[in-house]
Amino acid sequence: MPGKLKVKIVAGRHLPVMDRASDLTDAFVEVKFGNTTFKTDVYLKSLNPQWNSEWFKFEVDDEDLQDEPLQITVLDHDTYSANDAIGKVYIDIDPLLYSEAATVISGWFPIYDTIHGIRGEINVVVKVDLFNDLNRFRQSSCGVKFFCTTSIPKCYRAVIIHGFVEELVVNEDPEYQWIDRIRTPRASNEARQRLISLMSGELQRKIGLKVLEMRGNAVVGYLQCFDLEGESGLVVRAIGTACTLDKLSSPAAFLPACNSPSKEIKEIPFNEDPNPNTHSSGPSTPLKNQTYSFSPSKSYSRQSSSSDTDLSLTPKTGMGSGSAGKEGGPFKALLRQQTQSALEQREFPFFTLTAFPPGFLVHVGGVVSARSVKLLDRIHNPDEPETRDAWWAEIRQEIKSHAKALGCHAVVGYSESTSICEEVCILSASGTAAVLNPRFLQDGTVEGCLEQRLEENLPAGCGFCHIPYDELNMPFPAHLTYCYNCRKQKVPDVLFTTIDLPVDAAVIGKGCLIQARLCRLKKKAQAEANATAISNLLPFMEYEVHTQLMNKLKLKGMNALFGLRIQISVGENMLMGLASATGVYLAALPTPGGIQIAGKTPNDGSYEQHISHMQKKINDTIAKNKELYEINPPEISEEIIGSPIPEPRQRSRLLRSQSESSDEVTELDLSHGKKDAFVLEIDDTDAMEDVHSLLTDVPPPSGFYSCNTEIMPGINNWTSEIQMFTSVRVIRLSSLNLTNQALNKNFNDLCENLLKSLYFKLRSMIPCCLCHVNFTVSLPEDELIQVTVTAVAITFDKNQALQTTKTHAEKSLQRASTDNEELLQFPLELCSDSLPSHPFPPAKEHLESASSNSGIPAAQRAVTVEKASPVGEGNFRNRSSPPCANSTVGVVKMTPLSFIPGAKITKYLGIINMFFIRETTSLREEGGVSGFLHAFIAEVFAMVRAHVAALGGNAVVSYIMKQCVFMENPNKNQAQCLINVSGDAVVFVRESELEVVSTQQPAANCQPSCTGGEVTT
C-alpha cells in the first residue's frame, strides 16, 4: 500500500443553471480514482455550493498513482430522473509524486464538459502520502522528474546526461469501437479523454522506469505525442533525454535573466570542425517501407568550378600540416574514441535537448533526417506494439547511420513526428549530427588531461562550427574554408541545425525567421498505391524545401540556420511541406555569396533585360536585408588578405555560368539535383514563379523581429512584457483547376498573411520579437489547409538594444584584434612546437571558479528556495479566498520558451500534459467555426492556467500545443476539436523582487540542507 491519496471538495462557483424552474442547481460531486468512487452531499439550490467535504482517502499502489488521473465529476441531483452531469475535472497527480515539486494541489479548477465547455469552477484540495517502497521489482517510477524544457532546467545542474529514452503504448480508439454506434458522441469523447489521460500516465511511468534503469533521476526534453490512427487505434508515444540532475539553488550559479544556463563559464566549445550540411543518403526506391533522408544543404555542391577548386586547394595543403593535422588530428581521434566508448553502449545516441551545458557540444555536423511511409493496419495485440516500435527503430537506425557518415557519434536536437491521412502514415525523425564532450556522458571518470588540453585551445564562439568529419574523406561535396573566427580549423560555408543557437556563438547582426513552403498535388489513391505515390513525391519535396531554404538564406545575407523543423503533411490529394528555421550570420563562417540568375534563352534581348532587372532586384533585396538585420561583418576581407586563408570566394561564385554547373550534375546525389543553389535558372514559368515568390516574402514591419529559436541573436535586453498566443487559420481551396503553382501561391499567401496579421495585432508591443514561432500545417480535408501558429511576443528595450549592438560591435572588433595577435603568434608557436599558450590560463581559471562555484554558496541556495515558497503560498492564499471577496484571479504566464524574461525560475512543479476534446452540435449558434475554436482555445489556456495555479505556480514554460485537430461538418451544424498541450509548471520571481530577497538573505542563512530532503507528507 505505498500511497494514500487524499481529496477534499471545498466549493463550487458560477455553476450553470440546471433547473430551469428555480434557476438554480442541486449539485454534488463524485470523486473517482481507479475503481473507487466517493460522493459529496447534495448542496441544494445554489450556483455557488459550499460542500466542504471530509477528506476522501484512496489507498493505492504507486503504480496506479502514476497511471490514473483523479476524476472529479460535478452532477446535478435529480430526484425523478437520472442525474445530469455538469462537467468534469481531470487532475494529474504526478507532480505530487516527486519530492521537490508541489506538495499540495489546491485551487479553483474549471469544470469542463465536452459539449458545453467550461461550466463554472470547483475548489479542490489534493494531497498524497507516499510510503517508502522497498520492493526492488516495483513497476512504478515515482520520483523521476519530467521536464518539457529542451535544455537543462534553470535550477538544476546536469551531473550526467544519460541519453535517449523512448516508449510507446497503443490502445483502441474508443471512437472507433462498436459501442460508439450506440452511445452518444459525448460519452465516447469522454471515454477518449479518460483513456488518453490514462495512457499518458502509463507512458510516463514506463519511461520513468527506463530512466531509473539508467540510474538517472529526470527526463529532460520530454515530448509526448498522440497518433490518432483511426480504426487501427490510438498510439501514445514519447521521447526524452534521461539525465541525472542536481538541484542548484545558489543564485550566483546562474544569471536569471539570460536565456542560457550559466553564461559565466565561458570556455566551451572545443576545437574541431563542424560542417554544414548534411547529405542525402542513398538512392530512394519508392517502396512503402523505404526510408529517406535528405540533408539540408546542397549548397556546396556546385562550387567546384575550376577557379574555386584552385583557391581552396592551395591553402588546404598548406594548412593541413599547420593546424588540423597537428593539433586537431590526434585530439580529434582521442576525443572521438572516448566519446564513442561512452556512446557505444547506447542503442541510439540521441538527445532531445536543443541547448546544452557549456562545453557539451563540441562540433556540429549538420541536419540528419529520415522519413518513412507506412500503411496502418489494426494493432492486434495492444500489449505488444511491436510493429510501431519496429517502425521507429528502423528510422532511428537510419538517423544514426547518417550521423556516422558525418563523422558524428551523436544526434542532438532530436525529434520525431507523424502525419496521418486515412491509412497512410508518414513517420519523420530529424536531428543534428554532433560530436559531444564525453565529460557529461559518464560519471566523472573521463575528466583527465585530454579534456583540459582540448579546452585549452578552443576559440570562443566558433568551435562548434568546425567540421567533425575528415576533410579528405568528406561524406558529400562541400566547400570548406578556414574558420573566419579562429583561422585554424575548417568550416563549411553554410550550417543547418535543429538546435538552438549556442549562447556563446559569435553572431553578427540579428537573426530572422526563414520559411520554406511547398505544396504538391497527388492523385487520390488507395492503400499501397497511395503509399507508393507519396514515397515518390517525398524526395522531390525535400529537395525543393532545401533549395528554398538555401535561397532565402542567401537572400537574407546569412549563412546558418538554427532550429530547423521540416514538416511534411499528407492529405487526400496533396502533400505539404513547411520548413521553419532561424537564419543567422555566424562570424565563423564565410560571407554567403549572392544569388545569380541565369536565363535559358540568351539571345532574346527583352528577356535578357528582364533577367537583369530581376537580378538587380535580388541584389537590392540582399543589400536591404543586410542593413535590416545589421549584418556588417567586420572588415574581415581585409584582414584575410594578409592571412593564410583562401580568398573570399563569393566573388568568384557570382559569375558562375550554368553550363558549368550542369557539368557536375553527374557526380551529385539526389539532393543536389539540377540546380545550383546560387544560380537560379529561369527556364520556365515555374522557375519564374519561384524567383518571384522569393521576393514576395515581406520583411516584418520595423520594430519587429522574429525567430523560431529560444533566443534572438542581437537582442538581449528583454523587458518583462510577454504575450503568448495561438493563431489558427483554415483556408478552403477552390477545387477548380488546382495546379501545383496555384497551390504554392495559396499556401504562401496563407502563411505570409498570417504573419502579417500577427505583426499587426501585436503592434502595441513594438519594439518586440516573436520568439519560438512554431508553425504546424495539416490537411484536415480535401480542400482545406490548416495552419496553427504558437509563439510568444517579447518586448525589449530599444535604447539598450542600441547599446548592446554597439558593444557587440566593439566586441567583435576586439575579437578581430586578438585574432590578429594570435595570427602573429601563430608561426612562432609552430616553430616551438608548443600549443598556443596565450589563451588558456584564463580559461582554466574560469573552469575552476565555475566548479567551485557550485560548492560555496550552498547555504545561500537553500535560502532562496525557502524565500521562493512563501511567494507561492501567498498566491495560493489569494486564490482560495472566498469567491465573494474582491480578489481577482492570479496571473499565470505562459510561454513556449524555457525562461521568463526579467525573472528567475525558482521551482519546477511538474509537467502539465493535458488533452481535451470539444464538440458542438450547434456550430452556427456558437459563432461558426471561428467562434467555436476561439472559445475552445481560450478554455484550454484557462484550464492550463488553473492547473498551474493549483500547483502553486505562476507560469508555464516550454509550453507547446502539440496537436490541434479540427473537424467540421457544416451541413450537420457540427464540429469537433482535439487539443493536446504540455509544458512545465514553475514558480518564478521577478528579478526586482529577487534583489530585495537576496539582501535579506544573510540573516536567514543557517539551515542549508533541506533542499532535496523534503518529504511529501
Place this chain on the structure above:
Amino acid sequence: MTSELDIFVGNTTLIDEDVYRLWLDGYSVSDAVALRVRSGILEQTGATAAVLQSDTMDHYRTFQMLERLLHAPPKLLHQLIFQIPPSRQALLIERYYTFDEAFVREVLGKKLSKGTKKDLDDISTKTGITLKSCRRQFDNFKRVFKVVEEMRGSLVDNIQQHFLLSDRLARDYAAIVFFANNRFETGKKKLQYLSFGDFAFCAELMIQNWTLGAVGEAPTDPDPQADDMDMDLDKEFLQDLKELKVLVADKDLLDLHKSLVCTALRGKLGVFSEMEANFKNLSRGLVNVAAKLTHNKDVRDLFVDLVEKFVEPCRSDHWPLNDVRLFLNQYSASVHSLDGFRHQALWDRYMGTLRGCLLRLCHD
C-alpha cells in the same frame, strides 16, 4: 481561396480600445473596417485591408464572448477564461456601461419595458446612434434597474458594488434608475433644452432629501414591503407637502411672505419690479407643485411643472441667474419668519432640494 476559420487567442486577452469603441457603437464588422481604414491605420502600420478585416473580426468575437460576462461585471473579475489585467477589466466595464447623452435623453424617465424597447428603432433614427448600440444602452439601464430595484441601502453603493462602475458613472446610473422608477417626464418639448446632467443633478438632490433612505429611519423598519429606500420618494413626505398649501391659500400669509421677500431684496435685484409683480404667481406655482405631489401623475410632471411655473416666467422676464438665486434663497428663508406657519422642517426639506433643482434648470 477563402478563409474558413481565422482566430487569434492570446494568453493575455488583447483588447484594442478603438475597435472596442466601434463595437460598442454598434458598427458591423464591415463598417468598422471601413472606419478604421478611414482613420489612416493602414498607412501607419503598412497593413492590408485583409489584415484589418481579420483583426476586426477577431476583436469582435472576443467582445461577443466577453459580453456575457460584462452583464455581471463581478463575473469578469472571477472568471478564468480570459486573462485580462485589472486596469483593462475596469476599462472594459466602464466603457460598456457608458451611454450616449443623446440616447439617455430619449429614454430618461420612461418605463424600461418591452414597449420602450420597441421604440428604439425610432430613437436610433432620431439620434443617429445605431440600433445595436441603443439596445445595449437600453439593456444596461434595464439590467442595472432590475438588479438594484429590490435592494436596500444606498442606490449608488449598490450599483457600484454590483457593476463595479466608477463613482461618476454609478451616480449617473442612480439617476437613470431613479427617473425610470418614478417615471418623471423629460421628453416634452419645453424640457428639451435640459441636459442629462441637469436631470442627474436634480435626481441626486431628490435621492438625498426626498426618499425614505434620506431620513435614515429605514434599518429599523420591520416591514419588508417598505418602499425601496433610495428609489422611491418618501410617501409620507409627499402627503405632508399638502400642508404647505396654506402659504398661498392664506392671503395674509402670502402677503406677509411677499413683503418679507421684497423688503429683503429691494435694491439687490435687477429685476425687482418684475419679481414683485410676479411673486404671487411664482409662489403659487411652487407651492401648488408641492401640494400636487401626492398623485403619481403629478409626480411624473414635476419637471414640466417646474419649468412652466417657474423657469419660463423667469426666462420671459430675463432674470439673471444670480437674481434667481437671491430670490430663491430669500423666498425659502423668509418662511421662517412667518409666525403662523408651523411646517418649517417640511418646508426646508422641500424647498432646499427644489431650490437646487430650479437653479440648475434655469438656463437656456
